[in-house]
Amino acid sequence: MSQSVVDNAKADVPPQRTAPPGGGIKGHPWLTLLTVAVGVMMVALDGTIVAIANPVIQEKLHAAPSEIQWVTSGYLLALAVFLITAGKIGDRFGHKTAFLVGAVGFAATSAAIGFAGDIRTVIAFRVLQGLFGALLQPAALGLLRGAFPAERLNMAIGIWGGVIGASTAAGPIVGGLLVEHVSWESVFFINVPVGLIALVLGLLVLKDVRAENAAKSFDLLGIALLSVAMFALVFGIIKAPEWGWGDPSTLLFLGGAVVLMVLFALWQGKAREPLIPLGLFRSLPLSAGTLLMVLMAFAFFGAIFFVTFYLQNVHGMSPVSAGVHLLPMTGMMIVGSPVAGIAIGKLGPRIPIVAGMLITTAAMFGMSTLDTGSGTGVMSLWFVLMGLGISPVMVGATEVIVGNAPLELSGVAGGLQQSAMQVGGSLGTAVLGALMAAKVSDVLPGNWAEAGLPPVEGPQAEGLRQAAQLGIAPPAPPGTPQQVVDAMAGAVHDSFVSGMSLAFAVASVVAFGAALLGLLTRRGTTDAGPAVHI
Numbered sequence: 001m002s003q004s005v006v007d008n009a010k011a012d013v014p015p016q017r018t019a020p021p022g023g024g025i026k027g028h029p030w031l032t033l034l035t036v037a038v039g040v041m042m043v044a045l046d047g048t049i050v051a052i053a054n055p056v057i058q059e060k061l062h063a064a065p066s067e068i069q070w071v072t073s074g075y076l077l078a079l080a081v082f083l084i085t086a087g088k089i090g091d092r093f094g095h096k097t098a099f100l101v102g103a104v105g106f107a108a109t110s111a112a113i114g115f116a117g118d119i120r121t122v123i124a125f126r127v128l129q130g131l132f133g134a135l136l137q138p139a140a141l142g143l144l145r146g147a148f149p150a151e152r153l154n155m156a157i158g159i160w161g162g163v164i165g166a167s168t169a170a171g172p173i174v175g176g177l178l179v180e181h182v183s184w185e186s187v188f189f190i191n192v193p194v195g196l197i198a199l200v201l202g203l204l205v206l207k208d209v210r211a212e213n214a215a216k217s218f219d220l221l222g223i224a225l226l227s228v229a230m231f232a233l234v235f236g237i238i239k240a241p242e243w244g245w246g247d248p249s250t251l252l253f254l255g256g257a258v259v260l261m262v263l264f265a266l267w268q269g270k271a272r273e274p275l276i277p278l279g280l281f282r283s284l285p286l287s288a289g290t291l292l293m294v295l296m297a298f299a300f301f302g303a304i305f306f307v308t309f310y311l312q313n314v315h316g317m318s319p320v321s322a323g324v325h326l327l328p329m330t331g332m333m334i335v336g337s338p339v340a341g342i343a344i345g346k347l348g349p350r351i352p353i354v355a356g357m358l359i360t361t362a363a364m365f366g367m368s369t370l371d372t373g374s375g376t377g378v379m380s381l382w383f384v385l386m387g388l389g390i391s392p393v394m395v396g397a398t399e400v401i402v403g404n405a406p407l408e409l410s411g412v413a414g415g416l417q418q419s420a421m422q423v424g425g426s427l428g429t430a431v432l433g434a435l436m437a438a439k440v441s442d443v444l445p446g447n448w449a450e451a452g453l454p455p456v457e458g459p460q461a462e463g464l465r466q467a468a469q470l471g472i473a474p475p476a477p478p479g480t481p482q483q484v485v486d487a488m489a490g491a492v493h494d495s496f497v498s499g500m501s502l503a504f505a506v507a508s509v510v511a512f513g514a515a516l517l518g519l520l521t522r523r524g525t526t527d528a529g530p531a532v533h534i
Helices: 029-060 065-093 095-115 119-147 150-181 191-205 220-243 248-268 278-282 284-314 319-325 327-347 350-367 376-403 407-450 459-468 482-520
Strands: none
Touching: 029 065, 029 095, 029 119, 029 150, 029 191, 065 095, 065 119, 065 220, 065 407, 095 119, 095 191, 119 150, 119 376, 119 407, 150 319, 150 327, 150 376, 220 248, 220 407, 278 284, 284 319, 284 350, 284 376, 284 407, 284 482, 319 327, 319 376, 327 350, 327 376, 350 376, 350 482, 376 407, 376 482, 407 459, 407 482, 459 482
C-alpha cells in the first residue's frame, strides 16, 4: 500500500462505468439496488421483529432472563465482531459472492431457529445468523458503489437507507401480528422466502465487484486481534449494566479490548497485507465520519431503546400499537433518506449532516420533556423531527466513510461504517441504560413515599426497582383498592419517566457534539468506481 492510499486511489483503478446500454438486467444500477435492498431488508427487519417475539420465546421455551437476553446480544455480538472481516472477504472474493453467501446463510439459519426446540439452540443459530448478516451489509455497499456512477451514488445510498428505515418500522408491526396470530417461529420463517428472492435476483442481476489491486491474502493475525478486541469491547459493554461499570470483570474486558486494539494497530503498521491499512485514517473526513457514526448511534439507538418501554409499559399500548405510534419517526426516515441523498449530491455531506444532527439534538431535548400524560400529538412531533434529523446523517456519514476510502478497501470501509454503528448503539444503550437505572433508583423511594404507599424492603424492594427501570408497575395482591393500584403505577411510571428524561438529555448533548464533528466531513475523494468483473 502506498503512503497516501486515498489520494492515489484514482490512479489505481479504471474509470467508473455507467449504466449498461439497452435493456440488459445484468449489472443494471437500479436492479442492483433492488437486489441488495431485498437482502439487507432481512437484517434490518430482524433487528426489531425479534424484540417483539422475545417475551413469547421466553415463555414457550422456558428460558431464563439471562438466556433470552442472548437471543439479541449473541446476534449483535457476532455482527459487530465479523463486520470488518466480512468486508475484507468481499474485497478479496467479490462482493457478489459475499452477498449471495450471506443471503442464503441468513435465510437458512432463520429456518433453523424456527425449528429449534430449546433456547440454547436458538442462541447458537442466532450467532450464526449474525455472522451471515455481517457478510450482507458491507457487500451491499460495495455492490452499490460498483453499479452507480459517482453523481448518483448518494441517491442510491439514500434509497437503500429508506429501505432499512421501512424495514425497521415494519418490524414491530409485522412481529406483533405474527406473534399474536401465528407463532413466534413465524418471525424467523419469514426470512426464508425473502432470502430466496434475494438469491434469485442476485444470480440474475448482480455483477461481481472487486478492485483490480485488492489484497490477495488475508492478514490472519490482524483478523484474530481485531475480532477478539471487538468481542471484548462489545461483550464488556453488554454485561456492564449487569456487572457494574467498576466491577473487575467489566474492567478486564474493556481494558483488554483497549490493549488488543493497540496491538492490532501496531501490527497493521508492520503487516505486508494489513486488514485495515493505517493510511486509511490519514483521511480526516473518513476518521471524522467514523466517529460521527459512533456518536450518532450512541445518541439515537441508546435513547430510542427506552421509547418502546415508554409506549408499552407507561401508556399501556400493545406491541402493534407501539409500532404504529413510531411510524412518524420511521416514516420520515423512509421519505427523508432518498431526499437526503439528493441534497448531499448537490450540497455535499457537510451541511446536511450538521443540519441533521442539530435537528436530532432538538428532537432529543424535546423528548426529554415527555411525561406520563404526554399525548400522541406531542410525541409525534418529536418522532417526526427525529426521523427528519437522522436521515441525512445516516446517508451522509456512509458516503463520507465509503467515499473517502480507497476503492480496493470499499468492503472494509463498509464494514467499518457498520461496526461503528453497532459499537455506538451498544455503548449508548449500556451507558444511557446505566444512567437511567441510577436515576430511577434514586427517585423511586421518594415517589413511592409521596404517593402514600408503605415502604418496601428486602428482595421485594430489589424486584420493584428492577421493574421500575422498565416502567412496569408491580402486581397488586387480590383485593387491593383501585386507588392504591393507581398510586403504585403512578410512582413507578413517574420514576421511569425521570430516568428516561435524563437519558434523552444526555443523548441530546452527544448529538450536539456529533453536529460539531460533522463540520470536519466532506465529499469522498475517490470518484471513480472499482473495476467490475463478470
